[in-house]
Amino acid sequence: MDLMVVAADAMRQDAVRLQRIAQNLSNALTPGYKKQVASSQPFGAQFDAANAAGQPARAGASMASVQARLDPSAGTLRVTGSASDVAIDGDGFFELAHPSGAVYSRRGDFHVDANGRLVGALGLPVMGAGGEIRLTAEPFTIAANGDITQAGAVVAKLRTVRLARAELLEPVGGVYALGGATLEDVAAVPRLRIGYQENSNVDSAREMVGMTETVRHFESLQKLMQGYDEVLEKSIRKLGEF
Known part of the structure; x- marks a missing residue:
């Protein structure tokens, strides 16, 4: 499996999660608002499903989409x-x-x-x-x-x-x-x-923690892709010297 495909897919999922968190925070004081929760299948399940369908991961193709569901629990x-x-x-x-x-x-x-x-x-x-x-x-x-x-x-x-x-x-x-x-x-x-x-059922403190975790995860994936790209560049240069 192409590492770049995996990282890019995970970054797209992080972007969707950040959108949901921003939506929740902007409605934290809206009466009756129900927070949105972003979820996706575990990576192993995504990988097995792609292989079973005979559709190997390829650049630019997302292996899974993030689903947003409501948390219908009552607010205070x-x-x-x-x-x-x-x-x-x-x-x-x-x-x-x-x-x-x-x-x-x-x-x-x-x-x-x-x-x-x-x-x-x-x-x-x-x-x-x-x-x-x-x-x-x-x-x-x-x-x-x-x-x-x-x-x-x-x-x-x-x-x-x-x-x-x-x-x-x-x-x-x-x-x-x-x-x-x-x-x-x-x-x-x-x-x-x-x-x-x-009141809305949004816990602002928990949403802020989730935002911090998602941003850090996104940044780590960026560094991973940059490092992988640098390794490829060095490998191509070495091959060109022969």
Whole structure:
């Protein structure tokens, strides 16, 4: 196997990991954000798969791609005291309407827009049991079971869903498309915490450590390639002397 191919492939993987770490750090304070984790197959498995397929490594060909998956674990809860701030206690996601279809989010800072729709922070309509939730200008309250009350009457109910394999959700501009995840047919409604916001699940200190490790690994591969190139150059010169 060509050493240069192995090193170049590893450097490409490091570059992808750095992109994911930068994305996580830039959203460390974004409510409801789920960090992205970059992973790849062990080198031995990549090597065996390439040989089994009869596709030996060659210059410019990547042996494996880095896969980015979400860490759907819940973040800590922060008290806001606002009656329109809602956090999900346990598993579940809010469903929002997006031009491309239904999307999902754990971010629950809601407000009523100029058209009377209940929307999230990104301006996307929040879905209820019967579709988009429309309210009047009067104050409203949200109960722990998702019921929305206005003028003394229940006018809507927040739609919350549970997802199987939530790590396969696809980020779409601050929210998540279904991707490889699937909706679970669960009747129980997650309990909501009113007056709370869920923090992102990004550990900034751990991300910084990961960034340092990845940069050092990238630099070591650069030195390896430079050293290998120098050895080749000296070998060619020696051959030219004969």
